[in-house]
Amino acid sequence: MNENNSDKLSLPQALDLIKDREKENFCLEKVNLAELQRLTGITRAKLRHLKESSFIEKQHGLKGRKSKTTVLSGFTGVIDNLLRSNVTNSEVLFEQLCKLGYAGGMTTVKNYILAHKDLIPAKRQIVSPQGNRGRRYSTEPGHCFQMDWGFVKVRDYSGLEYQAACFAMICHHCGERYIEFFPNAKQENLFIGMIHAFSYMGVPHFVLIDNMKSVVIRRGSDGSPIWNHDYEVLMKTIGFETRLCKAYHPFTKGKVERLVQFVKGNFLLGRCFINVTDLNMKALEWCAKQNDSWHKSIDMIPQTEHDKECSKILVTLKESPEILLYLCPPRRISFDGFVTYEGRRFGIPYSYSGKIVRVCRNAHILTIYSADMSHQLATHDVTWSHRDSFCKDQYVLPDQPEEFPTAAVKTVIEQSAPELPSNAFDRFDFSKEAFDD
Template sequence: MIDKRTIFEIHRLKHLGWSERKIARHLRIDRSSVKKYVGDPVAAQKRSNRASKLDPYRDQIKSLLDEDPTVSAPVVLQYLIKDGFDGKVTIVRDYLRQLRGKRKQRIAYIRFESAPGEQMQIDWGHFGSLPYGDTRRKLYALVVIEAFSRMLYVRFTHSQKQDALHDGLLQAFIRFGGCPKKLVVDNMATAVIERVGPMVRFNDAFLDFLRHFAIEPIACTPGAPYEKGKVESGVKYLRRNFMSLRSFADLDDVQHQALNWLDTVANVRIHQTTGQRPVDRFEKVKLHPLPDLLPDVRETQSLLVHKDFAVRFDGNTYTAPPWAIGKTVAVKADPAVVSLYLNDKRIAVHPRCWDRKKRIETPSHRQQVKKLRKKLMHDRQVATLMSLGSVAVDYLNGLLDAGQPIRKQVKRLLVLKDKYGAEALVYALTKSMAHKAFGADYVENIVHQEMAPKNDHPPVRLKNEDLNQIRLNQPSLAEYDTHALKERRK
């Protein structure tokens, strides 16, 4: 019912010479209402104040509207039914329209229908973001609809990259139990690279993906969204019916709720256009069977395993076995798992973390590092270097933390000891550690600049290479001092 202030505005604008159409557009009411109240200003008072089924629920509806201004009538109806409301969605829709003061836009377009299994349409929707610790990740949904039945599938992601598109389509085909003959897309960069008039150049990776399923891609004409109007409506329906008044813990929770919503609401409702349930019409659909070997649609990158035995991926670090340090591995990730491969062999698996600046570590990888340290400490060459004292031990630990090849580094350091002497090497190790420079190159540079070689000739090389590797540990002079003091006391 229009209030008296609105009636006053209708007559005021009419006296200014405004047309009824312009008044209706300005006040956001029906043109018929403007005509009615221009002819009879007291028409509102003639309406009977009959009780409405909606009266006990008006405050609840206002509360839901305050919580989510975009909430749709079917969602509100779901909440009201729980509290005993037995009315239809029409009265709820009329009341929401009254509260919002909006009117529908009427756009003329040509409707067309596809044969069962002939066509699917896809489109992306953006639905805010999800928090992970101090990080927020944007939330997207790939909506896929089978055109004949209006059967929906939704895949939520934190990305619209190429692999996310392929993963969403593959999951949709698996869910539907097959693939269509044609796939209608808009001009997204992951599908269409270039368009000149009717000539379309599709994304090579997209075509390579579709090749496995023998699907023909069809790109919509720019500025003609009605060409994929079914999926456009699907995105709007998802936004208004599913997203309203819901909360989510993470990406997995969103997807789980979405699949439940598809099974219990979206695909079993009476569709306004067809007058049938999508799940019933889908029984007439015969899709092409999926190939025996499905394509690998995971996000893939080639990354270096750093000195901390981990790779840097999507804002986080994921560990690898320590023996892979310095090697380039293939990182393959889906929304749930991050896997590391070396020469097509999987060497590590981690749960995917959507937070950022986190280290995801497998306990066995750290244990392998500890075992490696223990093994190296029992090496004869390493023991010789450690005999130089605590400085050498600390430097060895620094080399291990830096991921340096220990045996190679120790061999070079012992050569410097033979050439410049133990004292010069300890001095260089101390100075190198002060600058956190771990490596034989730094030590060699220091002793070369500041020390003179103690020996002008290299040691004699024997034919037996094992004998050349024999080294004597640095003797501790403190033991001799202790023995000398004992002899004096006697």
């Protein structure tokens, strides 16, 4: 076992010490290698090699020479393009390279990013940063969740851009997170995202949120919030409370603000998806991966802490008809028998006489129910095409009453073949002439 080298001498110092001790009898060719090893900590084999050059350390002949090909050869163009697109997250770059067959490690990617920072576009800085003067606080397990919206622009295959909304919720104690994407940030999508998040993580005592229009209408004279009626009904139905943050003070719910930034800087960077369903499936996989990894800021694994401590306090969300109504938002039927959901039109059977239906999409299947959720009217395969999706019997009239005989029918009549009308050109049809032998 090697000894601690903190109290060892360098090779010139050890040689000077031996020289002072032996004086006239000192000779480099006869120096005691065992004593020299004890003084310097250098192995005997290396000392023998140095003895051949009179204990003068020489640099290796290949020092400073670099190989023409490295483990990153063939992948530098991909990294350069991502850096020029302001994608600087090493984990995102590493995942992209692994998909292309990269066999190296993440440290090599990080070193390449540090050496090519000139490719990264300069950040636009309006004012100089003043620093964070807020104080972090913590809550008990299962006591509080934080919730917020984030927005991202999506460029489709035709080059058109539209805006999508990311619903984010995080446990304030352990950092367990949940994200889901919607075409917009309307109130019905907020309710769907909250119910899905509560099913994923549990129901806390209260939710910390900013002053959204979907949540609070205004403040009373005493400063108390006047809740949106639909949101207040949701709180009573599920059984949680809501606390509002101070206006224009994002540090109050800094965990979810940081989560939104992390989603944009990690999950969404370089992301390509087919449709919202595909994006949400990848988002769930990403959440499971992040929840099961160790986080430095909280010094724990969120999933482990959530299952161990938070789950004792959180309430499991139970399915009920009232909650199902929030997952199936109402839609009005148009004059031509369609309902619009997530920017696309789906057909309703002609036999349904109501004016309101409820729509629910589960993965790639969209189901349409009656207004009271008692009947399932139609199902559609969501192809995400902008063409209208028709259903069976959408324009078929309902069956009319028809009478049938009560006794056996015995009267029989005959029907002859219809006579063909005479045609003036029949006389020119020579195929009908009779020829004599």
